[in-house]
Amino acid sequence: MKQPSRRRYDPDRRNRIIEAALDVIEIHGIAGATHRRIADAADVPLGSMSYHFNGLEEVFVAAFSLLAETVSAKFVELLDAAKTKDEAREAVVELICGNVWATERNMRLSYELYAYSMRNEAIRAVFVDWMARSRRALERHFSSRTADALDTIIEGATIHNTAQPDTVTREVVRWMVLSLTREEYDIG
Amino acid sequence: MKQPSRRRYDPDRRNRIIEAALDVIEIHGIAGATHRRIADAADVPLGSMSYHFNGLEEVFVAAFSLLAETVSAKFVELLDAAKTKDEAREAVVELICGNVWATERNMRLSYELYAYSMRNEAIRAVFVDWMARSRRALERHFSSRTADALDTIIEGATIHNTAQPDTVTREVVRWMVLSLTREEYDIG
DNA sequence: AGACGATGTGTACATCCTTACATATCGTCT
DNA sequence: AGACGATATGTAAGGATGTACACATCGTCT
Incomplete structure (x- = not known):
């Protein structure tokens, strides 16, 4: 980590990820719903995915x-x-x-x-x-x-x-x- | 190709692939239906996929x-x-x-x-x-x-x-x- | 103030995937 | 028999993916 951009204070980020997951699923289907796409849609770094969820399946279940x-x-x-x-x-x-x-x-x-x-x-x-x-x-x-x-x-x-x-x-x-x-x- | 196993005479292999695709979709869903899995299910080498179809989408449409x-x-x-x-x-x-x-x-x-x-x-x-x-x-x-x-x-x-x-x-x-x-x- | 746990972030890696393609083999037509 | 196009096969290149993890930063409690 060379240039750690200011870390955001972002409570209920988890919920935002879940909502973003629905947006991605709507457009790309489960087949096209990847960690990266969901992270982008939620405007969070990829790492947030593994922090908040133990795998994609958990994201889908929540969504x-x-x-x-x-x-x-x-x-x-x-x-x-x-x-x-x-x-x-x-x-x-x-x-x-x-x-x-x-x-x-x-x-x-x-x-x-x-x-x-x-x-x-x-x-x-x-x-x-x-x-x-x-x-x-x-x-x-x-x-x-x-x-x-x-x-x-x-x-x-x-x-x-x-x-x-x-x-x-x-x-x-x-x-x-x-x-x-x-x-x-x-x-x- | 070192040891080309005897090539099979296999007309309507294309159809068998399509049927195998349905089997795979039934079990794994579209999300889990890959070239490899379908090829295995149809008992054909991976190369047959690209020979008979221009991409997965074409397989799904046919299936x-x-x-x-x-x-x-x-x-x-x-x-x-x-x-x-x-x-x-x-x-x-x-x-x-x-x-x-x-x-x-x-x-x-x-x-x-x-x-x-x-x-x-x-x-x-x-x-x-x-x-x-x-x-x-x-x-x-x-x-x-x-x-x-x-x-x-x-x-x-x-x-x-x-x-x-x-x-x-x-x-x-x-x-x-x-x-x-x-x-x-x-x-x- | 200091410490500590929770939260956030970048990156690396092994794995799997799609696709292309060079080569081999067959059917069939002459 | 010979040639030629259709069919079959193995492999590899290149990219995307899931997941782990080391490190940074914050809130909060003492």
Whole structure:
């Protein structure tokens, strides 16, 4: 070390690295997410990587955990805001068709998460927990069986619309939601 | 080259490499799919890789194309075998819950494909074409709107069941399919 | 003030990777 | 039989990667 540039005081650098990791994964995929690229994105030296994490896998686990946390929170928030069953229905439609939850970024990252969870037990647990929370939020408004169904179409429709935008239109989504919640219909 | 081991006569080696690539991707993901690993899996020397393909990307594109072809064919076959609307409904249930289509292998590979398609135009086209064929197969039995809906739940339910087997039970699936095809009910 | 542990930084190294290519071998056409 | 193009093979060059680690610097506690 010849010219040690002034060392930065940088608490929660660890968190910044984790967020940077998500940015890198979004663009390059897990396959292209390297120590160096993440370090650059977080604007920290390479050495910080080995200091804060025991290997790349630990970075990925932290990153995907953060993703699940963030996305799941938004999901629950939107559903909890609904006061009547009709509002809950509309919230589901909004989750699928709106630009709050099913963003391009979230979808890209979710796909990486899906794939990664097949090969990593910790991430699989994160994924399962995420789904459980979604399901619980839906169950505040709907029966257990209906919650399963709605969760299913949320997953499926967002994927379709990622590949081909507006294949599953808002109108079709609304119709699906109604069909699957009809028997529970109430005044609201 | 000191001791050139007897060169093999090996037509359609290219295809074997492509299939081996899928095996490797299934186990190691795109991130861990290297020339060497694929060559080993296909039982060919490393040099064969650069002879048959101009880089890894070309291998991946070929592999995912093969996957889409194979899986899509099975999908269409099962649906085309249905003669009545009730049989078609049951075919959809079988696609989701059976062990023919939504196998562990296919799911793992599909996730890699989803993720990869976000970063590769050729694969995105393959993916879109795959979805179009599925939709067409469904439209032989159901209205356009219902086809969208069924395609959606197929996607969503298989994902849920991959993460947590039997979360979406056969019974729930059957109920969903019925709910979404009720208005089209006929004697069968 | 001094010491000590936590945090930050640069660099080196072994490993693995992609890719290219010179050479060997085969099928087939004349 | 001979020639020629397609196919097959081993190896090496050059670059990227993961990880370790020695050293610098800071916060904080005594």
